[in-house]
Amino acid sequence: MSSQAKFTHAEAAEQFIADEPRTDWHDDTLWFVREKRDKAANSLPEWEQLRQWASDIKYHVLSNMHQYLEAFEQKAIANGIQVHWAKDAKEHNDIVYKIIKDNQVQRIVKSKSMLTEECHLNEFLGEQGVEIVDTDLGERIVQFRKEAPSHIVLPAIHLKKQDVSETFHEHLGTEKGNHDPQYLTEAARGHLRDKFVASELAITGVNFAVAETGGFVVCTNEGNADMGAHAAKIHIACMGFEKLIPRAEHLGVFLRLLARSATGQPITTYSSHFSKPRAGQQMHIVIVDNGRSRQLGREEFRNSLKCIRCAACFNTCPVYRRSGGHSYHTAVAGPIGSILNPNLDMEANKDLPFASTLCGSCSNVCPVKINIHEQLYLWRQTITKEGLAPKAKSIAMWGMSEVLAHPAIYRLAGKMGRWVVKHLPFLTNNGLNPWFKQREMPQAPKESFRDWYLNNKQK
Amino acid sequence: MKIGLFIPCYIDQFYPAVGVASLELLEKLGCEVSFPLNQTCCGQPMANSGFEAMSKGCDKNFVKNFKGFDYIVAPSGSCVLHIKEHLHDEDDPKAADVIRSRVYELTEFLIDVLKIEKLNASFPFKVGLHTSCHGQRGLHLASMSELVAPAFSKPGALLNMVKGIELTRPKRVDECCGFGGTFCVFEEAVSVKMGKDRIDEHQDNDVQYITGVDTSCLMHLEGILRRQNSPIKTIHIAEILNSQL
């Protein structure tokens, strides 16, 4: 299971930044979300304690996952929910398709589910001739444009209202040139309401699944998950197994953190607790592994499975804000995506752990205290050990390490016109020097500090 | 109290004045400082690029040079953090452990060990403080804007002891400058954009200097400033704390 991404993060980022005013706008917009998050966090004196509880609860679940999954399944079945298991994306998609076929339904709505993005469900069903209508406003916008979401909470954050206006003019017949978000949202409401009322099957994600109750919680602000799930006669909820938590009371911890971290809201508008199908309704849960049990076995990386998909790490990441979600060429972008995706496909995603300055802001905003920046560092080591580093880089690194390990050679090299200018990796001078493109080189002084020391202090 | 002065390789080669200021400052404060002559590099450039295994030679050399000191002090948060987190030596594991627990970034050493409360320094300029990530989030030299916790800054506290200085902070008080080691060339576009944005915020404050605890961040910002023909200069915090202007 390995492949080559079409482009690297660095290449896509360079293209993104070529439009500097738009980059500034993207950066400012997401920074504003980060600021709202800070304000919400600071409204609770116990914020850091909450993060610790959340992290500890998640670790407890990871360390008892087998037991909790069985308990959850048992209770869910007793509640009248049909439980399915999928080892990978293909099995997940096949299960969903089979339910659609068995029930001969055509009108399908789907609310936001990053898992279905990860599994490329829409593309798969499209190939089978089944059309899915994404109902989250942002997802509907990108679906019309045949794009992927660029952010897991704000799927259309890479677009400006003018872009949305053009898309809606084309697909929904809205007034050309009317960019008013209120007007455009109203048009989408009308369009999607018809889809909800007519829908036969609704697919939703799962924010939290509760082992104790056999139920699950779905959070939205728009109400689209509920409009779909309660209108349709079939509800399929898709979840990675790491969504489990032990008891309903633990939702108290997670719901306090989720929206505050994501958007700075005190809670999402709708936190819907599903535990049984309504009379006459079919309710399915698809529990997906898709590499998660492998990640569970990687001691250094298992904590990434604590993620609750709030995207706080996206909003705070200075690299994400200036490169856009699509530059990460994966369903889940941003810092968390860069530690999750190498597990799914190391070769195709080997660039992602390097798309970071390791500044550590991501780990600080993470509501479940995932050591994201440390895992980025560790993935770099793993990727190199697997032999996936570019050859030229390996040779340069080897040369440098040899020089730096031997003081005499280092000093000789330094004397020979400040060797470092040419060979320190961040000053590498082979071919087009990326440092010099937009920056002046440091000016080499007459003597090194060591020379000065010998001349002035050790006479 | 025997102090080993650790001068990171790029400071040794490009910014000797930072090393001189660090040494003079420590001596002024009554410390007995020596500079082990065979030091080179902490190994971070290789390790952060995914080649931790190749930094073993640097590690060994580092241990050889800095074994036996009461404290090891360096004017760089980033290199100190790397030593603290990653220094190992199979031949002398104990010495490596001891070094990891005794290595200090300069401002951290002044505040936490020497417990400096006043300085005989003056620097009559408007200065913007750049908060370098590894020193801040790694070594906890300053509070972090992401956390719900009391505010503090060790570099800020020291700068406030300098006569005549007008200290300012950028709007985003602790956003990364985009240097990031090899990130600055492998992700050149993002790196430079991040640097430009930091500079813009300092410019909004009409600063004459940008200072910080890491010469690497400052070198990156300086490269952009000079390309822009900006009048703003970069200066390492040791040079300000040692200044008598």
Add this chain to the structure above:
Amino acid sequence: MSARESILASIMANQPVSQDLPQIDLRAVINYDNVLHQFKTVLESIGGKTMEINGWDAIQQMMQADTKEGKQMVNGIAELGAIDANLATQKAAELASVQRAYLKGGIAVAENGSIWVDEAAMVNRLLPFIAEHLVLVIEEKNIVATMHHAYQQVASFDSGFGMFLAGPSKTADIEQSLVIGAHGARSLLVCIIP
């Protein structure tokens, strides 16, 4: 091996040594001097409206006004009269024209302005979402400080569905501009009885 067995086997092989659950100590959690005030302030800050009323009369008058204006109104509160027996089984197409629904809310949470609405109180699961406007009636004594306190009281998940509702439906998916009234109710009025 079935997918289920193989996933569970892989998890069993890979899960780390068990670590205990943390104790959630409510003494570490924020409390408010005046939960009613906090609840109202937060709910209004997220687009909801609040009204303190003395009894059911005020609601009844609102309902009468709706009827007078020819608005399609649905009552889900037993104290306010009979509940339409067909309501529970009505489909989306039939409910799509509901302009205002009156429902009873349970526990309300001061820290975030949310209200627990149980399936039994919704009459029909779709109603609180599909109605153009929503009025919830809660009792002041049911306001608690935080979600931790709320979950201590929302003990029953037997009814099959329930939710914490906080304000009207909203979105900011277009340029982060907040728009009220995405897919669910365009407004939420919470009436608080002492």
